[in-house]
Amino acid sequence: MEERVKQIKQQLSAHNYKLTPQREATVRVLLENEQDHLSAEDVYLLVKEKAPEIGLATVYRTLELLSDLQIIHKLNFGDGVTRYEFRAEDAEHHHHHLFCLHCGTVDEITDDWLGPIEQRVEKEFDFQIIDHRLTFHGICHRCKDQVKDPKKLVGSKVT
Amino acid sequence: MEERVKQIKQQLSAHNYKLTPQREATVRVLLENEQDHLSAEDVYLLVKEKAPEIGLATVYRTLELLSDLQIIHKLNFGDGVTRYEFRAEDAEHHHHHLFCLHCGTVDEITDDWLGPIEQRVEKEFDFQIIDHRLTFHGICHRCKDQVKDPKKLVGSKVT
DNA sequence: CTTGGTGCAAAAGGTTTGCAATCGC
DNA sequence: GCGATTGCAAACCTTTTGCACCAAG
Numbered sequence: 001m002e003e004r005v006k007q008i009k010q011q012l013s014a015h016n017y018k019l020t021p022q023r024e025a026t027v028r029v030l031l032e033n034e035q036d037h038l039s040a041e042d043v044y045l046l047v048k049e050k051a052p053e054i055g056l057a058t059v060y061r062t063l064e065l066l067s068d069l070q071i072i073h074k075l076n077f078g079d080g081v082t083r084y085e086f087r088a089e090d091a092e093h094h095h096h097h098l099f100c101l102h103c104g105t106v107d108e109i110t111d112d113w114l115g116p117i118e119q120r121v122e123k124e125f126d127f128q129i130i131d132h133r134l135t136f137h138g139i140c141h142r143c144k145d146q147v148k149d150p151k152k153l154v155g156s157k158v159t
Numbered sequence: 160m161e162e163r164v165k166q167i168k169q170q171l172s173a174h175n176y177k178l179t180p181q182r183e184a185t186v187r188v189l190l191e192n193e194q195d196h197l198s199a200e201d202v203y204l205l206v207k208e209k210a211p212e213i214g215l216a217t218v219y220r221t222l223e224l225l226s227d228l229q230i231i232h233k234l235n236f237g238d239g240v241t242r243y244e245f246r247a248e249d250a251e252h253h254h255h256h257l258f259c260l261h262c263g264t265v266d267e268i269t270d271d272w273l274g275p276i277e278q279r280v281e282k283e284f285d286f287q288i289i290d291h292r293l294t295f296h297g298i299c300h301r302c303k304d305q306v307k308d309p310k311k312l313v314g315s316k317v318t
Numbered sequence: 319c320t321t322g323g324t325g326c327a328a329a330a331g332g333t334t335t336g337c338a339a340t341c342g343c
Numbered sequence: 344g345c346g347a348t349t350g351c352a353a354a355c356c357t358t359t360t361g362c363a364c365c366a367a368g
Contacts, residue, residue: 040332053349055351057333057334057352060332061334064334076237077235078233078241098286125257125268125300127266127299127300129295129297131297134291136277136280136288136291138290139289140285141285144287175322176323177323179322179323181324199358212324212325214325216359216360220359239333239356239357241358
């Protein structure tokens with residue numbers, strides 16, 4: 001935990017940015033909720049508990065900064081808000097998401113199925129892959145008993 | 160073309176909706192630009208050429224309706240706008256997107272690599288898959304000569 | 319008539335920006 | 344003191360909604 005904060009501090013100063021108290025509070029919230037895929041608003045509310053004076057704009061600016069430095073990832077599941085997650089140092093290309101259409105929860109899965117697929121895409125379509133997004137939309141194990149007609153969930157809000 | 164309009168008309172009336180002139184104009188624009196992944200604004204501007212009196216809200220309502228009836232798909236590549244594409248009758252689970260981080264163009268590729276992967280996910284994570292999204296982010300063949308440092312494109316606007 | 323559909327303008331919701339105040343060398 | 348950073352409020356942009364009006368059975 002502390003090492004990770006320190007490491008991020010170094011990444012920031014390498015680009016001439018400071019780890020201000022607001023930025024540190026934001027980073028810590030992100031670290032403490034690493035598997036939650038928080039939205040900016042979520043982060044804001046959590047940071048406020050520790051640093052009540054912080055403004056929403058600062059949170060947005062911090063998230064943007066961390067994203068630019070590739071410390072965190074922006075995610076978009078089409079439900080209207082951007083979410084953020086830490087970038088795994090190496091496993092970047094090997095983790096995907098399970099988005100529950102019923103409760104909106106995002107679970108994470110890890111695997112490296114896409115390696116061979118990416119090679120084919122690069123070759124066959126002359127497309128230089130930098131990153132990918134693979135998300136499965138469906139019903140999570142927590143909701144499966146509550147959903148009678150899954151088809152109903154398809155077209156609606158989510159992209 | 161005409162058959163497809165007719166077919167959509169039937170799908171609408173099956174749910175007690177009419178194919179009004181505005182809806183028909185919208186559908187035709189979608190059909191005529193089937194591989195372009197248009198945004199609502201794009202559709203609006205194109206429809207206006209044929210039916211200048213149409214309102215943006217009607218376009219949104221029509222797109223929402225078509226999406227609810229699962230005639231079209233909403234897509235979101237994290238660049239701030241929702242895009243729309245026709246739902247292939249059967250190949251639904253077998254097409255993916257190549258999103259160019261430089262020019263924003265979306266190309267489509269078809270394949271069925273994900274079948275076995277989906278089976279594993281359903282089993283291993285007890286997650287009932289309804290749909291998926293697989294998008295490769297990178298540099299398309301049209302842009303590859305203009306981009307010197309692809310890494311620069313990673314964190315920025317796009318999720 | 320009556321119901322569904324439309325256009326317009328206003329509202330909503332998430333995100334960004336301008337600017338004056340503030341912080342930390 | 345000076346440039347970076349912050350908080351606030353206003354602006355922005357896409358999408359949704361309220362409402363009066365229109366159109367077709």
